[in-house]
Amino acid sequence: MKGRKLLMIPGPVEFTPEVLRAMGEPTTSHVAPNFIETFGECLEMTRDVFLAPSAQPFIVAGTGTLAMDLAVCNITEPGDKALVVSSGYFGGRMGDILCRYGAEVDHLTAEIGDVAGAEQLKDKLDEKDYDIVTFTYVDTSTGVLTDVETLAPIAKKAGCLTVVDGVCGTAGAECRTEEWDIDVHLTGSQKAIGVPPGLAILTVSEDAMDKFENRETPVANYYADFGNWLPIMEAYENRGGAYFGTPAVNLINALHASYSQILDEGMEARFERHERLAKAFRAGAEGMGLKMLPKSEELASPTLTALYYPEGVDASLTGDINEEGAIVAGGLHPDIKEEYFRVGHMGDCNESDVLSTLGAIERALAKNGYTCAAGAGVAAAQRVLSEE
Ligand code: PMP
Numbered sequence: 001m002k003g004r005k006l007l008m009i010p011g012p013v014e015f016t017p018e019v020l021r022a023m024g025e026p027t028t029s030h031v032a033p034n035f036i037e038t039f040g041e042c043l044e045m046t047r048d049v050f051l052a053p054s055a056q057p058f059i060v061a062g063t064g065t066l067a068m069d070l071a072v073c074n075i076t077e078p079g080d081k082a083l084v085v086s087s088g089y090f091g092g093r094m095g096d097i098l099c100r101y102g103a104e105v106d107h108l109t110a111e112i113g114d115v116a117g118a119e120q121l122k123d124k125l126d127e128k129d130y131d132i133v134t135f136t137y138v139d140t141s142t143g144v145l146t147d148v149e150t151l152a153p154i155a156k157k158a159g160c161l162t163v164v165d166g167v168c169g170t171a172g173a174e175c176r177t178e179e180w181d182i183d184v185h186l187t188g189s190q191k192a193i194g195v196p197p198g199l200a201i202l203t204v205s206e207d208a209m210d211k212f213e214n215r216e217t218p219v220a221n222y223y224a225d226f227g228n229w230l231p232i233m234e235a236y237e238n239r240g241g242a243y244f245g246t247p248a249v250n251l252i253n254a255l256h257a258s259y260s261q262i263l264d265e266g267m268e269a270r271f272e273r274h275e276r277l278a279k280a281f282r283a284g285a286e287g288m289g290l291k292m293l294p295k296s297e298e299l300a301s302p303t304l305t306a307l308y309y310p311e312g313v314d315a316s317l318t319g320d321i322n323e324e325g326a327i328v329a330g331g332l333h334p335d336i337k338e339e340y341f342r343v344g345h346m347g348d349c350n351e352s353d354v355l356s357t358l359g360a361i362e363r364a365l366a367k368n369g370y371t372c373a374a375g376a377g378v379a380a381a382q383r384v385l386s387e388e
Helices: 016-022 033-050 064-075 090-102 118-127 150-159 206-213 225-238 249-265 267-287 317-323 351-367 374-383
Strands: 058-060 083-088 104-109 132-136 161-164 184-188 199-204 305-310 340-344
Touching: 016 249, 033 199, 033 225, 033 249, 058 064, 058 225, 058 249, 064 090, 064 161, 064 184, 064 199, 064 206, 064 225, 083 090, 083 118, 083 340, 090 104, 090 161, 104 118, 118 150, 132 150, 150 161, 150 305, 199 206, 199 249, 249 267, 267 305, 267 351, 267 374, 305 317, 317 340, 317 351, 351 374
Parallel strands: 083 104, 083 132, 132 161, 161 184
Antiparallel strands: 058 199, 184 199, 305 340
């Protein structure tokens, strides 16, 4: 029997052989000419993947949380007023980071499975003169997709800088950074970007760079200070080597391989593929009688799906799904952690991965005494996948 299991958690995801090969190439000097070219091209391709043609890209060694830290510490000054539009666990983290840098933070938090809409945001923005508004594009704890396309321009028009935590969405869920008025779009490498964990990636608009450049107080974080990283990014983009902290040479090689595959597929095709696979997965889950956390299809992320355990089934289901060949994740939102599980379907994920996972869930459910018509989930998903 094959020892391989499908890795279907919301990050890290499965990576392509090309990415893993690039990562395994002998490490070079960070100022070797071929690495300078690779890093320079990665910075350029970041603009293409984020659809942020005039933004300043940053690629720094660290996780998604470092990307959040980089975003916040550089554009926040003590006393700034920040609004966190929250749809789960990671909104809380963003609030904590903003507080750490001295911002006065309010949260606009919806009930679990929902997120604030345009009217609620407008009301909040009328109450106070906010400097920064943050959004979690996809909250990994709930699978809720925030309508950043509508909300970010509202915040921008109110004179705020907009920050989007795209860790669980970027390069999978449609996101048009510049068109949608996103000042700082941040992510980590390990999800739909398709590179093992370890890179913080962000694009920063001219307005956000202005705020950084005109700060009255020093950035209260040494490693994350744009003042240290901007000259490095500029140097590599101009095809010169530079040093502040040693670049993650092998991860950047892997990023180059992944970006090349992403752009070969094309952003539009990639967004559509994620939508289609997610729709099929949700149909499959529904076909087995499972209920998702997001309150509506519009709120459901194309990169992961959070599903309640059916009655009589508990969190041990995830172990059984794993035994059936698909690794999925348990709950994360502290209020309902034991009531649901999460399945990632992003990056290099394909139709067969979705169908195999649904099959594994069905078999695991049966082991737990929950039955549905044989193949009901797979059949429902197949119907979506066979639609034009
Ligand atoms: N934001 C979101 C939406 C995430 O899903 C995650 C990771 N799951 C993070 C931030 C933090 O990223 P990391 O774990 O790489 O620090």
